[in-house]
Amino acid sequence: MTASPDTRQAGEGLPEVHVVGTGLIGTSIGLALRAVDVDVSLADQSETTVALARDLGAGRITGEVDPGVVVIAAPPDISPRLVLEALERWPGAVVTDVTSVKQVIHADLVRAGRALDRYVGSHPMAGRERSGAISGRGDLFEGRAWVLCPHEGSDPAAVDLVERMARATGAATSRLSPADHDAAVAAVSHVPQVAASLVAARLEHLSEQALGLSGPGVRDVTRIAASDPGLWTQILAGNAVAVGAVLTEISEELTGIVEALTELGREESVADAPGARAVLARAIAHGNAGHARIPGKHGAATTAYEVVSVVVDDRPGEVGRLLTEIGEIGVNMEDLRLDHGLGLPFGLAEVAVLPSAAGPLSEELRARGWRIQD
Amino acid sequence: MTASPDTRQAGEGLPEVHVVGTGLIGTSIGLALRAVDVDVSLADQSETTVALARDLGAGRITGEVDPGVVVIAAPPDISPRLVLEALERWPGAVVTDVTSVKQVIHADLVRAGRALDRYVGSHPMAGRERSGAISGRGDLFEGRAWVLCPHEGSDPAAVDLVERMARATGAATSRLSPADHDAAVAAVSHVPQVAASLVAARLEHLSEQALGLSGPGVRDVTRIAASDPGLWTQILAGNAVAVGAVLTEISEELTGIVEALTELGREESVADAPGARAVLARAIAHGNAGHARIPGKHGAATTAYEVVSVVVDDRPGEVGRLLTEIGEIGVNMEDLRLDHGLGLPFGLAEVAVLPSAAGPLSEELRARGWRIQD
Numbered sequence: 035m036t037a038s039p040d041t042r043q044a045g046e047g048l049p050e051v052h053v054v055g056t057g058l059i060g061t062s063i064g065l066a067l068r069a070v071d072v073d074v075s076l077a078d079q080s081e082t083t084v085a086l087a088r089d090l091g092a093g094r095i096t097g098e099v100d101p102g103v104v105v106i107a108a109p110p111d112i113s114p115r116l117v118l119e120a121l122e123r124w125p126g127a128v129v130t131d132v133t134s135v136k137q138v139i140h141a142d143l144v145r146a147g148r149a150l151d152r153y154v155g156s157h158p159m160a161g162r163e164r165s166g167a168i169s170g171r172g173d174l175f176e177g178r179a180w181v182l183c184p185h186e187g188s189d190p191a192a193v194d195l196v197e198r199m200a201r202a203t204g205a206a207t208s209r210l211s212p213a214d215h216d217a218a219v220a221a222v223s224h225v226p227q228v229a230a231s232l233v234a235a236r237l238e239h240l241s242e243q244a245l246g247l248s249g250p251g252v253r254d255v256t257r258i259a260a261s262d263p264g265l266w267t268q269i270l271a272g273n274a275v276a277v278g279a280v281l282t283e284i285s286e287e288l289t290g291i292v293e294a295l296t297e298l299g300r301e302e303s304v305a306d307a308p309g310a311r312a313v314l315a316r317a318i319a320h321g322n323a324g325h326a327r328i329p330g331k332h333g334a335a336t337t338a339y340e341v342v343s344v345v346v347d348d349r350p351g352e353v354g355r356l357l358t359e360i361g362e363i364g365v366n367m368e369d370l371r372l373d374h375g376l377g378l379p380f381g382l383a384e385v386a387v388l389p390s391a392a393g394p395l396s397e398e399l400r401a402r403g404w405r406i407q408d
Numbered sequence: 409m410t411a412s413p414d415t416r417q418a419g420e421g422l423p424e425v426h427v428v429g430t431g432l433i434g435t436s437i438g439l440a441l442r443a444v445d446v447d448v449s450l451a452d453q454s455e456t457t458v459a460l461a462r463d464l465g466a467g468r469i470t471g472e473v474d475p476g477v478v479v480i481a482a483p484p485d486i487s488p489r490l491v492l493e494a495l496e497r498w499p500g501a502v503v504t505d506v507t508s509v510k511q512v513i514h515a516d517l518v519r520a521g522r523a524l525d526r527y528v529g530s531h532p533m534a535g536r537e538r539s540g541a542i543s544g545r546g547d548l549f550e551g552r553a554w555v556l557c558p559h560e561g562s563d564p565a566a567v568d569l570v571e572r573m574a575r576a577t578g579a580a581t582s583r584l585s586p587a588d589h590d591a592a593v594a595a596v597s598h599v600p601q602v603a604a605s606l607v608a609a610r611l612e613h614l615s616e617q618a619l620g621l622s623g624p625g626v627r628d629v630t631r632i633a634a635s636d637p638g639l640w641t642q643i644l645a646g647n648a649v650a651v652g653a654v655l656t657e658i659s660e661e662l663t664g665i666v667e668a669l670t671e672l673g674r675e676e677s678v679a680d681a682p683g684a685r686a687v688l689a690r691a692i693a694h695g696n697a698g699h700a701r702i703p704g705k706h707g708a709a710t711t712a713y714e715v716v717s718v719v720v721d722d723r724p725g726e727v728g729r730l731l732t733e734i735g736e737i738g739v740n741m742e743d744l745r746l747d748h749g750l751g752l753p754f755g756l757a758e759v760a761v762l763p764s765a766a767g768p769l770s771e772e773l774r775a776r777g778w779r780i781q782d
Contacts, residue, residue: 083495159621174780176719177756179621205601208617221610226629228665231695232658235601236595244592246700247533247553251632256702258625259695267689271672271681275697278669284606285662287476291602295652296646307645313642321605321633324612328622332640345550346519353744358732361725370727370746378440382551407547 045070049102049195052077052127054116058085059132059158060107061170064092066203075099087167100327102123103199106131110272114142121152128192134210134219138182150214154196155183155212157219158205173204183212215275220276226282227258227266242383250371253366263292269278291317327339340392344383356404363398365391370399382407419444419576423476423569425715426501428490433506433532434481435544438466440577443546447474461541477573480505484646488516495526502566504530504573508593509646510557510586528570529586531593532579537714562674594650601640602655608633624745639721665691666747681776715767716759717781718773727757730778735771739765745757756781 050073053060054138064074064087074093078084088095104120106113108134116140120129129152133139133174160178172242180200184193193209200207210218236243270277294310301307346352353372360367369386387395396406423446427434438448438461452458462469464547478494480487484507491513494503496619503526506515510529517524534552554574558567567583574581584592608630611619644651666683675681720726727746743760761769770780 036498059556067729114659147774158624163443171781173719173779176781179623181621208620214615214618215611216613218621221614221618222622222626225610226626228662228691229603230625231631231692232661233600234696234698234702235691235694236599236654236657236659236698236700238694238703240592240595241588242586242703244595245585245701245703246582247592248596249533251604252596252600253702254628254631256695256699257628259692259699260443261690261692261696263692263696265432266692267685270688271685274669274672278666278673280610281662281666283610283668285659285666287606287609288602288655288659288662292652292655295644295648295655298648299652305437311641311645314644315637316635317609318605318635318637318640320609320612322608322635322637324608324610325630325633327611327614327619328608328617329616340642343549351732352736353741354733357728358725359728361728367727370744372744393728403548407545407550 037133045072045269048202049073049103050100050102051093051098051199052101052124053093053105053107054078055107055140056084056092056167056170058166058169059160059174060105061087061090061092061167062172062174063105063107063132063158063203064088065172066175067199068093071201072199074201075101076078083167087170090167090170092167092170100113101127102128102197104129105199109133110135110139110268114139114204115147117143117153119145119149119193120338121148121150127152128189128195129153130196131317132156132158133158133272134269138273139273140183150185150187151189151205152192153185154188154193155185156196156200157181157183157215158191158200158203167291175200176204180207181215182207182209183215184209185212189228216273216276217279219305220273224270224273224277225280227261227282228270228277229284230256230259231396232260243374247302284359289316340389342385342387342392342396342399344380344385345407346383356399357384360385360398363395365395419446421575422576423469424449425573426473426475426478426494427467427481428452428478428543429481430458430466430509430541431481432540432543432548433534433543434455434479435461435464435466436534436546437481437506437532437577439464439544439546440549441490442467444576446573446735447574447758449475452563455724457541464541466541466544475501475670477501477569478503479573479601483507484509484513484642488513490519490524491527492515492520492597501526502563502569502728503527504570506530506532507646508533508643510589511649511726512646513558514559514586514630524559524561525563527559527588528562528565529565530570530574531555531557531589532574532577533658534579544642547578552579554579556581556583557589558583559586563629565615589651594647596655596735598644598647598651599633599658602651603658604630604633605635607780629691630734638778649755661691661694685761714763716761716766716770718757718759719781720757730759730773733773733776733778734769735758737769739769 052075053064054077056078067074076084076087076093076095084095104127108116108118113131115135117129117131120142147157149208158175158180160174182197197207200333256380290313365387371384390393426436428451430450430452446551450458450461450467450469459467473497474599478501480490484491487505487507491505520635532554556571571581664687668687669680671684703748739761741759745758774780
């Protein structure tokens with residue numbers, strides 16, 4: 035039922051890990067590594083915080099510290115200094131930091147003029163809405179991406195060691211250069227956030243009636259627009275160059291679309307202005323091509339699935355009963371979305387399955403008394 | 409289990425409805441109205457098509473036609489002509505069209521210089537990926553919005569009659585002027601589509617590794633980017649002025665954001681350029697305010713829900729078993745999202761519930777052996 039511990043790479047053979055900074059991420063790393071019997075020592079500028087992390091089981095704070103890996107889990111502005119201190123203090127240790135932007139950190143370290151062969155930046159892509167040691171969880175990284183960002187001077191053995199440690203927390207690791215990492219998160223995380231916010235902002239002064247026409251599309255596009263402005267200002271500012279580059283591309287294409295719409299708005303007949311229409315068609319087609327490249331169940335593969343829409347009552351257990359019956363029928367559900375009507379006592383469960391399963395599933399569900407809509 | 413017929417406003421007292429154009433929408437209207445015993449007559453320029461719609465049960469094509477309501481279910485370019493013909497041919501009938509843009513149609517009708525008191529534009533917000541009579545469904549409109557767009561000269565009794573007909577199909581009706589309708593769908597449907605396409609287009613040339621970092625955020629924002637370019641070119645061109653106005657606002661705000669990022673990218677220290685940071689913070693905060701206004705389970709109320717994240721195996725029936733147990737516990741699930749890991753044999757089910765239910769639900773699920781992540 036739940037993931038068994040053996041899906042997590044064992045911690046065997048890992049040296050002592052010293053975690054500097056016992057906030058949410060540092061404490062969670064300690065908890066995850068302790069769960070696979072790695073020796074973890076903890077440090078934080080606050081004695082209260084580190085004591086709490088220890089009491090939660092994230093590692094020890096007494097005794098000798100002789101780490102093979104040092105994890106700097108601190109805010110971006112102080113991380114470079116802490117990385118340099120760790121490299122100097124433990125000449126045998128590999129050092130990583132876990133901030134969400136990598137080029138700025140690496141540039142700061144290079145400016146210091148020290149040897150950086152034992153430094154490997156990294157970025158565990160996990161977080162919670164709450165912060166602090168008390169919110170730490172040993173399973174925070176399970177199934178999440180943890181990107182390793184070796185620079186040109188990183189010792190391959192150092193990269194391997196940080197990767198083994200990351201895997202021991204249950205994370206799925208990958209490797210990107212600091213520049214590629216920052217460009218990637220700009221495109222797959224930071225720019226979507228800006229776009230969602232820009233679209234959502236347009237809804238602020240709409241009438242209630244107009245908002246009542248909101249369907250699944252606008253809800254999907256704007257879901258992440260609820261994000262925290264303070265946090266996102268830090269993230270966008272820390273990745274200003276890469277985010278700016280992608281947004282500039284969008285701005286240019288958008289200008290072309292607005293020009294095309296202006297031309298079309300002037301026309302008398304819908305058949306006029308074929309050039310303007312081509313601009314619109316290209317924009318949507320270009321989006322098709324990009325969308326098709328998103329990996330996994332919600333992206334590329336989604337287009338290969340077929341959706342069976344089932345009407346369900348809006349009361350406890352109904353969706354569960356539906357999915358249990360789908361399980362009994364023996365069909366694997368690839369994705370599920372719930373779409374509630376406008377004040378109606380029922381909603382739609384949109385069940386994505388492999389195309390070959392869609393027909394038989396619909397028939398079988400109908401036979402069991404469910405109402406299939408699509 | 410399924411919605412009972414009495415959630416649909418009865419068809420009693422409705423006069424004969426004459427449907428002109430038996431494609432997907434026209435045929436579905438016929439099927440929906442026949443299901444509540446409304447007399448429906450059908451017409452189409454294609455004899456084959458209208459015969460198919462009749463054979464499917466959407467209405468009759470023989471006998472006398474004396475409608476109280478005429479529904480023009482044709483493409484935008486020929487709809488104005490068909491509306492005018494219907495007004496002339498049946499002097500006692502109310503006439504509506506069902507195209508997705510309303511100002512263009514109304515402007516065309518006004519240019520013809522006839523009395524339009526018996527005309528009420530409308531827009532059923534339902535569709536399918538497939539088209540044609542063969543794809544028609546009697547439950548296509550159930551729970552979907554159907555917007556009535558009376559113009560200043562519409563007879564109130566005519567508006568009421570079209571509204572009763574729309575409700576008889578199971579739709580949830582609302583009223584907006586043609587201009588307000590077009591502005592509303594620009595903001596809640598057409599602009600989100602353009603934004604999704606623009607963000608998705610940036611992914612086209614990203615490396616596999618970079619795309620591997622795609623999380624739920626970018627998947628949500630770009631989900632509708634898979635839409636059909638031909639269809640969307642027609643929709644955007646038909647609502648060019650309203651879409652252009654909203655996109656111009658976005659373009660202006662985006663220019664400010666790019667300028668702020670350019671300034672931040674030039675700075676040495678992350679503490680510099682407070683004015684540029686304020687631009688970013690305002691953009692995100694503005695998005696918060698707009699997002700909070702989206703009604704219903706996926707919008708405004710979502711912020712009031714708490715999410716319980718449960719680790720589930722990726723095999724048939726597991727999610728169903730989870731949801732059945734949630735039903736047994738007696739908690740109503742407000743929303744559900746499935747998030748699959750990167751090649752891992754399990755995923756996360758994110759169950760949104762009322763805040764008061766989150767603690768007890770987590771405890772009870774843990775007691776039943778489920779692993780709770782958040």
